[in-house]
Amino acid sequence: MSGVHELASQLPMPEMATLLYLVYDPTTRQLRYTNAGHPPALVFDATRSTFLRRALGPPIGVTADPTYVEATYQLPPGATVLLYTDGLVERRGKSIWQGLARLRSEVEPTAAPHDVDAQDSTDLDALCDRLLSTLLDQHHVPDDVALVAMRPQSSIGGPLHINLPAEARMLAHMRVAVRRWLHELDVAAPDVNDVLVACSEACSNVVQHAYGTRPGDMEVSASLDDGTLVLVVRDTGQWRPAAGRGGGWGLQLMRALMDSVEVEQSAGGTEVKMRRHVQIGEAP
Amino acid sequence: MNDLARVEARDVVGARLVQIIGEIDLSNATDVMDAVTRAIPDDTPLVMLDLSGTTYLDSTGIEMIFRLADRLRLRRQDLRLVVPPRASIRAVLELTKVDHAIPIQDSIITSTGD
Numbered sequence: 001m002s003g004v005h006e007l008a009s010q011l012p013m014p015e016m017a018t019l020l021y022l023v024y025d026p027t028t029r030q031l032r033y034t035n036a037g038h039p040p041a042l043v044f045d046a047t048r049s050t051f052l053r054r055a056l057g058p059p060i061g062v063t064a065d066p067t068y069v070e071a072t073y074q075l076p077p078g079a080t081v082l083l084y085t086d087g088l089v090e091r092r093g094k095s096i097w098q099g100l101a102r103l104r105s106e107v108e109p110t111a112a113p114h115d116v117d118a119q120d121s122t123d124l125d126a127l128c129d130r131l132l133s134t135l136l137d138q139h140h141v142p143d144d145v146a147l148v149a150m151r152p153q154s155s156i157g158g159p160l161h162i163n164l165p166a167e168a169r170m171l172a173h174m175r176v177a178v179r180r181w182l183h184e185l186d187v188a189a190p191d192v193n194d195v196l197v198a199c200s201e202a203c204s205n206v207v208q209h210a211y212g213t214r215p216g217d218m219e220v221s222a223s224l225d226d227g228t229l230v231l232v233v234r235d236t237g238q239w240r241p242a243a244g245r246g247g248g249w250g251l252q253l254m255r256a257l258m259d260s261v262e263v264e265q266s267a268g269g270t271e272v273k274m275r276r277h278v279q280i281g282e283a284p
Numbered sequence: 285m286n287d288l289a290r291v292e293a294r295d296v297v298g299a300r301l302v303q304i305i306g307e308i309d310l311s312n313a314t315d316v317m318d319a320v321t322r323a324i325p326d327d328t329p330l331v332m333l334d335l336s337g338t339t340y341l342d343s344t345g346i347e348m349i350f351r352l353a354d355r356l357r358l359r360r361q362d363l364r365l366v367v368p369p370r371a372s373i374r375a376v377l378e379l380t381k382v383d384h385a386i387p388i389q390d391s392i393i394t395s396t397g398d
Contacts, residue, residue: 168311193372204310249343256379
């Protein structure tokens with residue numbers, strides 16, 4: 001932040017800027033943030049809402065030698081973080097505090113009638129649309145408005161769904177997501193390793209054989225029902241036979257590590273469906 | 285090499301110890317293999333590939349180990365793997381029968397009479 005301030009101070013223009021910088025760690029669910037004069041981020045879930053008011057410093061490029069500090073916030077599971085520009089909350093003749101209070105009342109579940117709107121709050125696109133239509137004066141928008149809503153996928157108990165570019169460097173990201181999901185479900189460590197290898201093998205096959213030189217996606221879905229894990233790896237490419245590949249350990253490992261492996265190929269792509277009984281909690 | 289894994293090497297009594305710390309997958313197996321090969325001088329009679337710090341290994345890593353074993357055999361150098369008994373990567377090594385082709389020991393300390 002201080003670096004940005006120095007840079008902005010050297011610019012040959014009298015502009016000042018506000019900046020809110022956040023880093024979110026999905027493993028610890030911790031938000032780290034620092035704020036240079038920007039309206040505070042709003043965090044809310046089904047039961048409460050709060051503005052992230054700490055770590056507030058002066059706008060960038062204003063004071064000679066500002067100090068910027070950092071604050072942390074533990075994001076509850078399922079919570080949404082809302083970032084926005086002042087155009088959303090500033091209205092002529094009203095204080096910014098009134099604008100913030102209004103924004104907050106819009107996201108609070110008690111404020112929303114329990115019909116269609118209540119459903120809306122689960123969908124981020126619908127949430128943004130609703131905020132824009134209710135908060136902005138349709139006839140006069142004095143400032144441009146930007147809105148960012150972030151909600152880390154809360155997978156506890158629910159299925160996992162991830163979609164990544166089919167590139168080798170994405171495999172580690174895929175494993176991080178699948179590992180976290182399995183840990184949240186309290187799947188025993190040896191089973192986690194087996195599932196991770198099987199999933200990574202299926203995804204490596206997508207990276208190597210599904211799209212040739214074209215870009216494409218790999219999709220991983222997983223669900224756990226009554227101790228049985230179902231893992232599906234999908235692509236929309238044309239499967240190329242693994243000719244010339246040494247060993248072909250990939251499919252062999254998948255079959256050895258999982259209870260069942262089904263490969264279904266069609267004109268629309270390939271789907272690998274794997275099942276595995278997993279131990280929940282540590283083995284007795 | 286990307287930051288998933290790093291390779292460290294040093295001489296121990298009678299052998300060259302090469303450690304792979306981190307994860308090996310399709311994104312870095314070739315680079316890890318190159319780094320391991322570079323870390324082995326021609327005149328080393330025994331190479332101990334220490335996988336104690338290897339937290340992820342799949343078929344790409346297995347192929348890497350078999351290729352390394354082939355190459356060392358041509359150079360008349362012996363290869364041994366070091367894998368702790370409870371390591372998460374043991375299942376993959378056993379399922380692919382690496383242990384049938386390459387001796388695996390639990391730690392870098394060679395047992396007496398070895």
